[in-house]
Amino acid sequence: MSKKILVTGGLGYIGSHTAVQLIEHGFEPIIIDNLSESPIEVKDRIEKIVGRPVVFEKVEMCNKDEMNALFTKYPDLEGAIHFAAFLLVNESVEKPLKYYYNNLVSTINLLECMAAYKIRNVVFSSSCTVYGNPDKLPVSEDAPVKPAESPYGNTKKMSEEILRDTAATGAVDVISLRYFNPIGAHESGIIGEFQDGPPHHLVPYITExxxxxxxxxxxxxxxxxxxxxxxxxxxxxxxxxxDAHIYALNRMLQGKMEKSFEVYNLGTGEGYSVLQMVKAFEEATGIAIPYRIVDRRPGDVEAVYADTRLANEKLGWKAKYSLVDMLRSAWKFEQSLMHQ
Ligand code: UDP
Known part of the structure; x- marks a missing residue:
């Protein structure tokens, strides 16, 4: 029987792509989402890619009763991948309590349920935002954790601390994956980064x-x-x-963890400037991007790129797609939205 993996926030950008990869690697994702940031149609889109129904439950993770009911329904989970979180830096500055409450309470409720049901394996969706403006480049996992000033960044730091301290009790094992800047979309163009209103991130802004x-x-x-x-x-x-989530899960399920809390950077190790990205998009698609240089955006970090050796060595994972692949897939997804 396929191993069941809870995927929180599984209709989001990274969650939906991970759900597809899980199915393609023989796992059974149990997708939960409160639908606050993602439309339910993402579920249909995942099903279209994998060619069969997927398990989905609408769950509010901050509601402990709903979480208990979920774990009662699925007591045989092998692990969880925790994506669900609010993630807009600017909004988090305006509404810090919304961010602290949602991102921390959901993590605590998940851990309490996992401990109660004796489900050990957690993969956490962290971010390079925890490094802030790093002192040294490329940045490695042992660099100081000092997120750029935003409640959002703080919730990632604090969630890692909550997970680390819980792992130290022996209740769970945790792999925290610190993503650099995820871009692009599934090769089918069926799923990608859905959003309402103007994009917050660079590449969706370029494609729009x-x-x-x-x-x-x-x-x-x-x-x-x-x-x-x-x-x-x-x-x-x-x-x-x-894909890196599959490697992390396999490391846990095969009993290869060396510590109860491990952290890995997920990047390519290559840094590109905004202007280089614009040029690369123009070359990859043949479409000119009109642009204008304006004031700095408050809170932006000058430069950050990953030292990826730890993930390469310990997870056996390495990024394989090129910048052209990333930009062409993002463009394909944008075009598919136009033709709906
Ligand atoms: N950026 C930009 N214009 C935009 C969006 C982003 O110049 O409309 C820049 C931003 O200042 C940063 C880079 O693109 O230097 C990546 O920003 P993004 O929001 O995609 O990711 P971040 O690294 O801030 O999480």
Whole structure:
């Protein structure tokens, strides 16, 4: 029988791609989502890709009764991948309690249920935001944790601490995956980064400009201390990120963990500036992107890219998609939205 893995926030951007990869690797994802950030149609889209029905439960993780009912219904889970979280940096500054409450209470409720039902394995969706402006590049997992000033970043740091301290009691094992900048979409173009209103992230903004939904891309800051003055990030294909969860789960299920709480960077190790990304998109698609350099966006980190050696060595995982793959798939997804 397929191993059942709870996927919280499984209709979100990374959750939905991971659900597909889980099925393709013989797992049975039990997808939960409160539908606050993702439409239910993502479930249909996942089913279209995998060619069969998937298990979905609408669950509010902050509601302990709903969580208990879920674990009573699925007592035979082998583990959980915890994606569900609010993730808008700006909104978190305006509504810190909304972020602290949702992101922390959901994590605590999950851990309490897992401990009660003796389900050991947790993979956590963390972020390179915990490094803030790193002192050293590429940034490795032992770098100081000092998130750029935002309640969102703090919730990732605090969730890692909650998970680490719970793992230290022996109740669970945890692998925390610190994602750099996930972009792109499933090769089918059927799932990708769905959003309401103007995009917050660079690549969806580029693709919406390319398709004519936005008149131009605003580049936030051209006077950073980088070769072309724009910020540098480590962009990674969302399917590579999704795959890394399979490697993390297998490490846990095969009893290979060396500590009860392990942390891995998920990036390609390559840094690209905003201007390089615009140029790369133009080359990959042949479409010109009008852009204008405007003021810096408060809270942006100047440059961050990953030291990926630990994930390569311990998980046996390595990003395999190129920047062109990432940008072409993002563009395919944008075009598919247009033709619905
Ligand atoms: N960015 C930009 N214009 C946009 C969106 C993003 O210039 O419309 C820049 C942003 O300042 C940062 C980079 O693109 O330097 C990546 O931003 P994103 O929000 O995608 O990810 P972050 O690293 O901030 O989580």
């Amino acid at each position: 400009t390319a398709i004519g939904k936005r008149p131009e891309l605003k580049i936030f800051g051209g006077d950073y201390n980088t070769p072309d003055g724009t910020c540098i990030r480590d962009y990674i294909h969302v399917v590579d990120i999704a």
